Amino acid sequence: MSKRTVYTDYFFDEPAYNTHDGGFIPLEEPKTPQEPLRIPELLKPDEETSTDMYYTVIAQPGEVQLLPGAKTKTWGFNAPFLGKTILFKNGKTIHITLKNELPELTTFHWHGLNVPGPITDGGCHAPVYPGESTQIEFKCHQPAATLWLHAHPCPATAEHVWKGLATEVLVTDDVEAKLPFPRNFGVDDIPVILQDRHFHKDNQLDYIADYDPDGVQGPTPVINGTVNPYFDVTTQRLRLRLLDGANRREWRLHFSDDLKFTQIASDGGILPEPVDFTHLMLTCAERAEIIVDFKGHKPGDVVTLYCDDVPVMHFRIHEFAADNTELPDHLVDIPDPEVTAGAPVHKVVMSGMDEEVMMNGKKFDMQRIDDRQQVGHVEYWDISNTNDMSNGMVHPYHMHGTQFRVVSRNGHAPYPNENGLKDTVGVNPGETVRLKVWFEHLGVYMNHCHIIEHEDGGMMAQFEVYDPENPKTYQLMDMTTLMNAFAKERGVAVKDLYIPGMDM
Numbered sequence: 359m360s361k362r363t364v365y366t367d368y369f370f371d372e373p374a375y376n377t378h379d380g381g382f383i384p385l386e387e388p389k390t391p392q393e394p395l396r397i398p399e400l401l402k403p404d405e406e407t408s409t410d411m412y413y414t415v416i417a418q419p420g421e422v423q424l425l426p427g428a429k430t431k432t433w434g435f436n437a438p439f440l441g442k443t444i445l446f447k448n449g450k451t452i453h454i455t456l457k458n459e460l461p462e463l464t465t466f467h468w469h470g471l472n473v474p475g476p477i478t479d480g481g482c483h484a485p486v487y488p489g490e491s492t493q494i495e496f497k498c499h500q501p502a503a504t505l506w507l508h509a510h511p512c513p514a515t516a517e518h519v520w521k522g523l524a525t526e527v528l529v530t531d532d533v534e535a536k537l538p539f540p541r542n543f544g545v546d547d548i549p550v551i552l553q554d555r556h557f558h559k560d561n562q563l564d565y566i567a568d569y570d571p572d573g574v575q576g577p578t579p580v581i582n583g584t585v586n587p588y589f590d591v592t593t594q595r596l597r598l599r600l601l602d603g604a605n606r607r608e609w610r611l612h613f614s615d616d617l618k619f620t621q622i623a624s625d626g627g628i629l630p631e632p633v634d635f636t637h638l639m640l641t642c643a644e645r646a647e648i649i650v651d652f653k654g655h656k657p658g659d660v661v662t663l664y665c666d667d668v669p670v671m672h673f674r675i676h677e678f679a680a681d682n683t684e685l686p687d688h689l690v691d692i693p694d695p696e697v698t699a700g701a702p703v704h705k706v707v708m709s710g711m712d713e714e715v716m717m718n719g720k721k722f723d724m725q726r727i728d729d730r731q732q733v734g735h736v737e738y739w740d741i742s743n744t745n746d747m748s749n750g751m752v753h754p755y756h757m758h759g760t761q762f763r764v765v766s767r768n769g770h771a772p773y774p775n776e777n778g779l780k781d782t783v784g785v786n787p788g789e790t791v792r793l794k795v796w797f798e799h800l801g802v803y804m805n806h807c808h809i810i811e812h813e814d815g816g817m818m819a820q821f822e823v824y825d826p827e828n829p830k831t832y833q834l835m836d837m838t839t840l841m842n843a844f845a846k847e848r849g850v851a852v853k854d855l856y857i858p859g860m861d862m
């Protein structure tokens with residue numbers, strides 16, 4: 359038996375939990391009947407060879423039966439809501455046709471993928487207009503991980519994600535394939551996208567009605583696009599690829615009877631050592647792959663997953679074969695390169711709440727490069743949250759184009775499950791989190807708070823990864839062009855266009 363510590367707390371600072379926000383909307387247990395958890399299909403490649411994978415990813419409108427009665431009008435990737443799960447094999451060259459069948463422009467951002475910016479990365483500089491398609495191509499070069507694809511068209515990112523433009527992207531490799539993890543997709547290895555929504559008249563979403571500059575929330579947990587889901591457990595061990603895909607909500611997760619579970623991967627891939635918990639908090643955009651062992655349960659039992667004290671998902675236990683697999687105490691080696699001699703320490707300050715949010719005292723500007731780092735160099739980034747503890751919040755800080763290491767929190771060791779590669783880190787009020795960051799590709803990238811209304815509202819900046827031997831200039835998108843396009847697509851005059859966050 360392993361002697362690993364079992365952690366029983368959420369690590370983050372309790373006074374900063376979203377439950378203390380003035381605008382907090384508590385989750386409510388749905389009163390609708392339980393429904394089987396929707397398991398997204400795997401997106402079929404158009405073609406796959408020993409070296410290349412070809413995909414077509416379509417942003418499309420649709421409607422989905424989320425509640426009894428009227429279907430809800432939604433958006434998704436190759437599906438009416440959320441999307442099919444997309445799989446990249448490490449080492450292959452990936453070719454993707456990005457197609458927009460929505461009535462307005464959007465972008466396809468590969469959250470956590472190490473690809474060149476700003477176009478392949480798919481931030482605000484890479485709009486795909488309605489009825490159009492573009493191509494991207496990149497070499498998948500990173501360890502197995504649970505990443506995700508979401509829309510990122512400034513300043514409408516939050517609205518597009520709220521409507522459903524978010525899905526998981528799995529990277530697989532030979533290292534992960536040898537580890538004793540469940541990996542039968544849809545059976546014992548399942549995506550779990552944690553979101554919340556507010557349903558209005560006729561079961562419709564109304565983003566504008568629900569708008570809150572500190573992040574839009576709804577009382578109904580929606581898991582993989584399922585309200586009140588259950589999952590039929592047919593194996594002793596179950597791997598959940600948890601993604602906080604909510605616009606603002608923190609998920610403080612625990613199972614009934616404080617069932618122990620084990621985190622095996624964070625944002626950027628497998629952890630060096632498995633971490634055992636009874637409680638786990640995820641901030642927006644963070645991922646955790648966990649293995650739950652139902653050894654002590656018998657057919658007919660139900661194990662419930664809670665967020666705070668609200669049930670969000672039920673696991674119905676069926677007959678399963680005994681499985682005595684023990685996880686090794688060491689899983690993988692994680693890169694930890696030396697900081698480049700003489701490198702500067704980058705400073706990022708997240709400040710404010712509501713409309714006042716800023717990064718380094720400024721609102722986001724698509725045409726401004728706020729920082730630079732040389733490609734291949736390894737440098738510290740100190741990320742501070744100047745909110746105060748009595749009236750502040752955890753800002754989840756995200757960087758495009760990299761998987762970083764968390765070095766310290768206010769000079770102390772990071773949380774026990776932060777020893778792997780990450781692309782998003784929750785920063786407590788009054789805290790400075792030191793990251794060690796390096797890049798493989800050139801480009802202009804965004805860094806921001808992943809409370810999506812905060813990024814739309816301007817708590818966002820951008821930096822250039824450059825090569826002094828190969829200086830580049832970038833054609834950067836501007837807000838006027840995007841605003842004119844949105845106005846035309848929505849059939850309103852520019853002066854009448856309202857996208858929350860646009861006046862940042």
Ligand SMILES: [Cu+2]
Pocket residue numbers: 715752753754807808809812817
């Ligand atoms: Cu924030």
